[in-house]
Amino acid sequence: MKGTAVILALLGGVLLSGPALADRCGDRSTPLSKVQGGGQASPLAGHRVDVEGVITLDGRGPEGLGGFYLQALPGHADSDPTTSDAVFVYTRASGGAVGQHVRVSGRVKEYHGLTEIAAGSEVRVCGRSGLPEPVVLSFPLPADPEALEGMRTRFADPVTVVDTHDLGRFGVVTLAADDPRYPDSLAPQDRILLDDRRLDQNPADLPLPRPGLAADHSLRAGSLLAPVQGVLDYRYDRWRLQPDRWSTVVGGNDRPARPEAPADNTLRVASFNLLNFFNGDGRGQGFPTARGADSAAELERQRQKLASAIEGLRADIVGVMELENDGHGPESAAADLVAALGHDWASVRPQEAGDDAIRVGLLYRADRVEPVGESASLDESPFNTYSRVPLAQTFRMLDGGGTLRVVVNHFKSRSCRHARGANADQHDGEGCYAPVRARSARVLRAWLADLPSRDTLVLGDLNSHASDTPLQILADAGFRRPSVLAGDDGYSYRFHGVRGTLDYILPDPSLRARVVGGAVWHINADEPPVLDYNLEYHPDGRAVRLYGPGPWRSSDHDPVYLDLRLGAD
Template sequence: MAGDTVTVEGIVTLDARGKTGLGGFYLQSGESGADDDPATSKAVFVYTRDSQSGTGRRARVTGVVKEYEGLTELSPVHDVTDCGPATLPAPESLMTAWPLSGRNAERLEGMRVGSDSPLTVIDTYQLARFGTVTLALAPQYQPTRTRSPGPAALELKTRQSKHRLLLDDARAVQNPVMVHPPEAGLSADRTLRAGMRLGIESAVLDYRYDEWRLQPMQPPRALAGNERPKPPGPTEPGVYRLVSFNLGNLFNGDGQGSGFPTERGADTAREWQRQRAKLVAAIDRLDADLLVLSEVENDGAGRHAALAELVRLLDGDWRWVLPGQGGPGTDAIRVALAYRADRIRTVGEPETVTGGPFDALSRVPLIQRFRPVDGGQLFRVAANHFKSRRCQGATGTNRAAGDGQGCYSAARMASAKQLASALSSSDRAVPTVIGGDLNSYVREDPIRTLQAAGYGVPVNPPPPTYRYRGRAGTLDYLMIDQAGHSRVDDYGVWAINANEPRALDYNLEYHPKGRAERLFEPGPWRSSDHDPVYLDLRLRH
């Protein structure tokens, strides 16, 4: 009927005509006016600023039928007449249209719905920017976390995409001063974490910008689920804690309060102060003995270097390992090792691995041996940051193979092979830990290459450390060889970042006046976009 002028009558279920609204209202048949065809929707969106009628009232509308990017609406509207109060139609069960695709969802388009089961928050990336949250029936994980790359992983990804939808905020405004959900508004100490569950009792099923959405008629009800975790407890005497942490581009300008914007990371001195405060809080609460760090500014070894400044701010007597022959590479970022000098000490000179993929793709690894200061087991740590999955500049075998491993999988696998070979050429009897951001999920080729070389994670599969487009997965590792496996006391992830809304981080972009201050606290939450991993090793008996 597109292009036809029609007159319809129904009940206004959700009025979104305000200054920041969607530019119209949803009109749905009452029970007495509905047809008997269960395959067709009983509602339509009316695109108008006409002030007649409102939520809970019957309206008669004359307008032109239009399909606007998949949404059936009346536009332009010639006349709106208020016909008096009416009882809202009861919400239909959203689950009857699940998964939301094709005619299955079309039959409820524009209608009032509710969910029989709580829905799980899987992504909050656009929460503060556009007011949207991605929901699913259950948590979703990167397919190559549990499935080998190839058809099975791709099939799972396709299936996941059909079992999700957006929770919108019935507003057409960017960067709102108040961010919902949660019902009382997002703040530094009132978050909306991925993994939390929401009860959706009353909303309109909408379709905009190529995605099915819920426009809430009443605030979603927050239910228990995935609350902020406490930091790992203290270690016992003789047990030492290693932490792998991607710092989310630690750049400090010139190290003297200016030199901003930087190539990456903080754009201003104020952003740097906010980032620094969060990272210091996170690291201090982990009570680590040794840090395996990635995304650190590659700015030399002077006192004004970003890492030197961070280390000075940490609780305890912290030192950092200066790169040995071969240096930290030429990338804008490098890996680093820092340690509590009152608890452990370095043994011998540091080593690096250069050539091959480490010349221009993966960051140059840094290898150092350590021993507890009062005696104990000698051990070795290799800090790494393999090439990212972004496709910029990818050519030949580094292009995405369509198996779920993303771009530069070949470079990451070559990095794993060369690293394992370098480590096996010396100190074979010394317990060795490979740590850092490997940019590879658990079942992907680079991780399997390291496993074949004798390195493993004590927990299978390891807890997620990163979240991308609603799917959680592990990119950050502390993998230990067979010589050290018996010394593992504990292994885990402190989930302080990947599940938190990005609006809580140090950045000041997109914040309206006053919001950045309300959402910020100098605590560990959203100190980076990766979660830190910890491995406790028993090095003294």
């Protein structure tokens, strides 16, 4: 054809084009299934192609995905179940909209696992078209969803939100068929990301839940979403759904009410990991510290949330973990938190606190209970090297209702940082540093056996699941989790979308007979981290708009409480 730069090549029935597009709608074009091919990568990568199809989702725009999804026209898909009939078109060109039949020309590329066509400066609109029916999905997903890449899909039934960790940073949440509980796990086929049709980080507005995330309108893990429908997409090494309509919460996990006050003649004891409460130098300066708040403004937000959570527990005694280990003076973190709680509160002075940056603590209502004698601490291996120094204190009810000893603990975490040899993950479900936590339980058990009297509660963040060795060691000594805390609702933490229990209150046999109630108050583990006190990773105005001084996401652990009716001595 004289005067043109068109080069046509037939390669197995596939039309490849030169720089000039034979741009009349209906001219010969490459089927989208041929662009995708039957493998992980397109067999046409690097070639220019002419394609036609219907736009199913438009992600163009300054904050969008950089293009649109093109799927074969209804009735034009091939019959091969191993190939996708859709592709992502990366383009800055305008023209065309969802539901329109268009023709484009571009070069086929593999972009970090996503097959796409990098199109030119023109999108030719050919007319209106109906949208292809979405393919129905269910869990488990296909082992290799490549044959559905770029195609319209939907879940027939509501699906469960199991992880909101990246909602604030990337606008995504993890979905699964149900809400798994340890020791169950989520394989890649058991989960999928629900995205927000954008590439930008820290978006100003978070569309989930509808009409948008707010301090009083959360998207909690365990919630059910429907409809879940959109285009199956692959980006950043994960399969995800780019929604063509926004899902709404249709049930599941509502925020729980504040616990009822304990009955008369009943003592409430709670355990609460504070997620690193550090207060700088105690005079409004000294930030950032080793952990926790990075500024006085963040500290104020953190302090308000923690005080709201502790007050909401209506507890008489609260064992806390991850308190800054900066002494017991008026400028210490312990004194700061007590002041925020009010004049009725006080804290126990530990005998020893170890050299770790964090320690455990005991807060109590001085108008309800009083300490009996001095506190006791266990400052020997492994508590002076890995686990934090335990703190024990006996309390007496002021109304004459009896006494009990409370022992607060924080065992070595399951993190694998610097783990070597036997401390590395042995793939037995107990995580890294399992021998350290088991030895912590044995040394603690021996120490408790030497302390006088009965009526002892062992509580804290043991960083162990109920089936792990440390819990078995303590159970052998009589310290067992009461039934009110052992049901399916007894989880206190979430990790990678799976609920688990790390926080415990374990009464000895004499106290177990006096348990009259208790629960886990689910104010943190199910809440999106973006609702916490931190100010980083927020665009202008979002941190203020999302913040609430209430207890929600005051930490990453849920507080646990137990009610006991003590007899008079």
